[in-house]
Amino acid sequence: MANDLDFLESLGLSQTDLSQPESAYDKFILGLANEVTAQFQEYITENVNNTGGLAASVVYFPTGAMSFEIQADDYYKFQDQGVNPIGQQKYPTPDQFKLPYVTKNHAQAIREWKGYDMSHAYASAAATKFKYGLKPRNITDNVMNDDVLNRIANDLATVTGLMFEVSFTKNTRTWQ
Numbered sequence: 001m002a003n004d005l006d007f008l009e010s011l012g013l014s015q016t017d018l019s020q021p022e023s024a025y026d027k028f029i030l031g032l033a034n035e036v037t038a039q040f041q042e043y044i045t046e047n048v049n050n051t052g053g054l055a056a057s058v059v060y061f062p063t064g065a066m067s068f069e070i071q072a073d074d075y076y077k078f079q080d081q082g083v084n085p086i087g088q089q090k091y092p093t094p095d096q097f098k099l100p101y102v103t104k105n106h107a108q109a110i111r112e113w114k115g116y117d118m119s120h121a122y123a124s125a126a127a128t129k130f131k132y133g134l135k136p137r138n139i140t141d142n143v144m145n146d147d148v149l150n151r152i153a154n155d156l157a158t159v160t161g162l163m164f165e166v167s168f169t170k171n172t173r174t175w176q
Contacts, residue, residue: 028155028156029067029068032068032152032155033060033062033068034060036060036070036143036144036148037058037059037060037070039143039148040055040058040070040072040139040143041055041056041058042055043139043142043143044058044079044137044139047137047139047142048079048137048139049113050079050113053073054072054073054075054076054079057072057073057076058070058071058072058076059071059072076139077095078095078134079134079137079139080136080137080138080139080140081093081094081095081136082095082133082134082135082136082137083095083096083097083133083134084096084097084133085097085128085129085130085131085132085133086098086100086129086130088133090132090133091133091134091135091136092136093136096133097128097129097130097133099129102122102125102126102129106125106129107121107122107124107125108121110124110125
């Protein structure tokens, strides 16, 4: 039987590395990944209207030694950047509702979220699609701001003794 962590070993990480990081660098990166994940989850819980599934879906994913990605459900992008109503440019986002009707899945999701009956859920979905769109919540920009990046750089300098300039790249095109 294959090891459950074969994909991590291909990144240079073993189960032992993950359960008990040996070096100060590994401990720092693991702590940082956990802290950033918690900050994303907290911000989403407090500022995004959903059932809590989006906040629960936020995880860090190790991408190699001394690096990680933050990943979430695919609809994170739409909550973060917003979605324009059909035929309007209400928000500065590339995303726009396209279908000129409300799908059953869309109405069902609203029914489950708000507890509406189906006719009310269809009406709410139609208002979102044709009039209001989805307001951008700017999750990434609010969580990973310059202050946070500077604190990470300062902490890295303390751990390593080297000066760092830390950047964060938002890539919502490759969400899985």
